Amino acid sequence: MGTLKLKSLSFNIFLIALLVCPFSIRTCHARQGKQYWPMPNKYFPTSMNNYNFAPEKISGDNSAIFNVLDYGAKGDGRADDTKAFEAAWEAACKVKASTITVPSGSVFLVKPISFSGSGCQPDIVFQLDGKIIAPTDSGSWGSGLLQWIEFAKHDGITIKGKGIIDGQGSVWWNDSPTYYPTDDFTYNSSEDLQQTESNSGKLPNTKPTALRFYGSNGVTVTGITIQNSPQTHLKFDDCTNVQVFSVGVSSPESSPNTDGIHLQNSQDVVIYNSNLACGDDCVSIQTGCSNVYIHNVNCGPGHGISIGSLGKDNTRACVSNITVRDVKIQNTLTGVRIKTWQGGSGSVQNVMFSNIQVSEVKTPIMIDQFYCDKSKCANESSAVAVSGINYINVKGTYTEKPVHFACSDSLPCTGVSLNTIQLNSVQESEHLSGPFCWEAYGELETATVPPIDCLKTGKPSGATVQSKSDYC
Ligand SMILES: *[C@@H]1O[C@H](CO)[C@@H](O)[C@H](O)[C@H]1NC(C)=O
Numbered sequence: 001m002g003t004l005k006l007k008s009l010s011f012n013i014f015l016i017a018l019l020v021c022p023f024s025i026r027t028c029h030a031r032q033g034k035q036y037w038p039m040p041n042k043y044f045p046t047s048m049n050n051y052n053f054a055p056e057k058i059s060g061d062n063s064a065i066f067n068v069l070d071y072g073a074k075g076d077g078r079a080d081d082t083k084a085f086e087a088a089w090e091a092a093c094k095v096k097a098s099t100i101t102v103p104s105g106s107v108f109l110v111k112p113i114s115f116s117g118s119g120c121q122p123d124i125v126f127q128l129d130g131k132i133i134a135p136t137d138s139g140s141w142g143s144g145l146l147q148w149i150e151f152a153k154h155d156g157i158t159i160k161g162k163g164i165i166d167g168q169g170s171v172w173w174n175d176s177p178t179y180y181p182t183d184d185f186t187y188n189s190s191e192d193l194q195q196t197e198s199n200s201g202k203l204p205n206t207k208p209t210a211l212r213f214y215g216s217n218g219v220t221v222t223g224i225t226i227q228n229s230p231q232t233h234l235k236f237d238d239c240t241n242v243q244v245f246s247v248g249v250s251s252p253e254s255s256p257n258t259d260g261i262h263l264q265n266s267q268d269v270v271i272y273n274s275n276l277a278c279g280d281d282c283v284s285i286q287t288g289c290s291n292v293y294i295h296n297v298n299c300g301p302g303h304g305i306s307i308g309s310l311g312k313d314n315t316r317a318c319v320s321n322i323t324v325r326d327v328k329i330q331n332t333l334t335g336v337r338i339k340t341w342q343g344g345s346g347s348v349q350n351v352m353f354s355n356i357q358v359s360e361v362k363t364p365i366m367i368d369q370f371y372c373d374k375s376k377c378a379n380e381s382s383a384v385a386v387s388g389i390n391y392i393n394v395k396g397t398y399t400e401k402p403v404h405f406a407c408s409d410s411l412p413c414t415g416v417s418l419n420t421i422q423l424n425s426v427q428e429s430e431h432l433s434g435p436f437c438w439e440a441y442g443e444l445e446t447a448t449v450p451p452i453d454c455l456k457t458g459k460p461s462g463a464t465v466q467s468k469s470d471y472c
Pocket residue numbers: 186188189190
């Protein structure tokens with residue numbers, strides 16, 4: 001049983017797993033992760049529609065508990081508790097399904113730390129009920145770090161509890177004279193290093209992500225709040241079987257580049273029952289992601305739920321099987337958006353946005369294959385292909401433009417389908433404009449409000465099919 005890998009995502013296999021599991025419930029928890037992902041067919045199988053997404057029980061029952069207070073943590077918000085966390089981790093790591101606890105009622109100052117799972121037993125639980133705060137002095141960050149708290153190379157890792165992870169990011173938002181323009185800025189440029197050196201004593205230019213998971217399988221994050229990150233709040237890189245539920249992200253609308261949840265090179269990811277409010281994308285889905293299911297999430301303020309930006313600096317990007325469903329988005333720049341740079345390659349395929357309720361969103365529906373963070377980017381003919389993008393039941397109010405589809409001349413968007421769209425302007429304003437489409441092919445399955453008559457029907461004629469770069 002322990003080695004049974006549920007490669008197939010089908011519901012049938014889930015049922016078989018249920019029959020086999022009762023005798024070893026714990027072992028099954030990690031394996032069951034996958035069944036949360038429903039196949040993102042154009043319409044969900046009814047079995048998945050009725051599926052009960054109640055959070056599974058996660059526990060480290062019958063196993064050892066390692067409390068950071070027993071390892072010398074002060075929890076007074078001032079003393080450096082990093083060493084105590086490291087010591088508690090080292091002990092917990094040796095015991096299968098152990099629990100490391102960060103108790104409520106205390107505030108722990110922890111410097112940049114990595115909880116490495118390599119050489120550790122699997123299925124460790126990090127029970128976070130207290131508050132962890134980041135240092136704000138430049139000395140703690142060296143010449144710049146990509147993250148503050150990292151969990152790397154785990155096989156089964158859970159963070160749960162009512163606790164708070166506070167990045168104390170305001171010093172980063174206010175301190176640096178320049179902000180990185182995009183969420184996918186390359187941090188290791190020589191310019192970066194020079195700036196860092198000349199600014200010694202100041203915080204480095206590289207702003208850390210608050211909580212990052214890297215190279216792990218079977219990750220669960222639930223219950224906790226992550227707030228005031230210097231940059232992204234919660235990031236998954238190279239992870240599989242990820243569940244995030246009942247999580248809060250909270251940062252001011254004015255905080256720059258503070259994505260809520262950022263996914264990269266990760267597969268089989270489910271995010272639900274969460275409230276995400278920040279200065280940038282509530283969820284950002286980057287290259288290498290597939291089988292991502294986001295539902296029952298509140299988003300805003302921020303930049304909405306975004307796929308991309310993809311294909312920067314002529315890179316290849318592959319994103320597929322993304323479902324965003326039963327989501328409320330309020331006071332954001334965009335609602336559901338796909339953004340790609342000119343000159344990239346690869347593809348975005350099979351995306352479903354359904355039951356999206358928007359409120360005072362500048363542009364609720366957007367595909368932008370001309371994404372550019374400067375005033376001008378060179379025109380290029382290659383592009384990240386965008387196809388099979390479905391919008392069903394998108395309703396609510398906008399403040400500027402209901403729909404914006406700006407697709408590549410050489411590689412138009414195809415298979416864009418719209419069904420039951422009802423978007424009203426929040427008020428009369430001179431900034432309002434109607435739906436915009438450029439080289440967007442697809443179909444209106446129902447009448448829409450407002451009427452969207454700019455979508456082209458059928459398939460692009462004569463346009464070059466970029467078969468090589470389409471392939472992902
Ligand atoms: C930054 O690092 C990546 C990966 O290590 C590398 O591909 C890229 O060329 C580096 N960029 C610069 C500007 O050094």
